[in-house]
Amino acid sequence: MVGFSILCLTVGLATIWLPIPTGVPLLSLGAFLIIANSRTGRRWVRRLRKKLDWLDYAISWVEERTGNTFSRVLKTTRPLMTRHRKKSQDPA
Structure with missing residues (x-):
């Protein structure tokens, strides 16, 4: 599965500038996998998110804005700072 995801990332980078x-x-598929x-x-990904605020x-x-499965997988990459920031912003 990891090999397929690296293939998706490589082909995605190669075809990002094509009109198709x-x-x-x-x-997106490669990163998710x-x-x-x-x-x-x-x-x-967690280290990148910690270093690059825009990311x-x-x-x-x-x-x-995504569904539960996709959102749950992305939340596993949250750096600790973002987790605390999200908790402090939630009206509870």
């Missing part, structure tokens, strides 16, 4: 919209869906199936992939906000935006 295949790059972004393949990149790596996060869902690889502990190392989750750590890698953290973008993934948080996607988390709020």
Whole structure:
């Protein structure tokens, strides 16, 4: 499964500039599969989210607008700072 996700990421990067919209869906599928199936992939994405605020906000935006399964997988990559920020913003 991880090999297939790396293939999706590679093909997605190669086709992102083509007029046929295949790059972004393949990149999304590859990222989702790596996060869902690889502990190392989750750590890698978590570190990127911690370093790059714009990426953290973008993934948080996607988390709020997707279905339960996709959102649950993306939430596993939240850095600790984002988890605390989300809890403090929730009106409870």
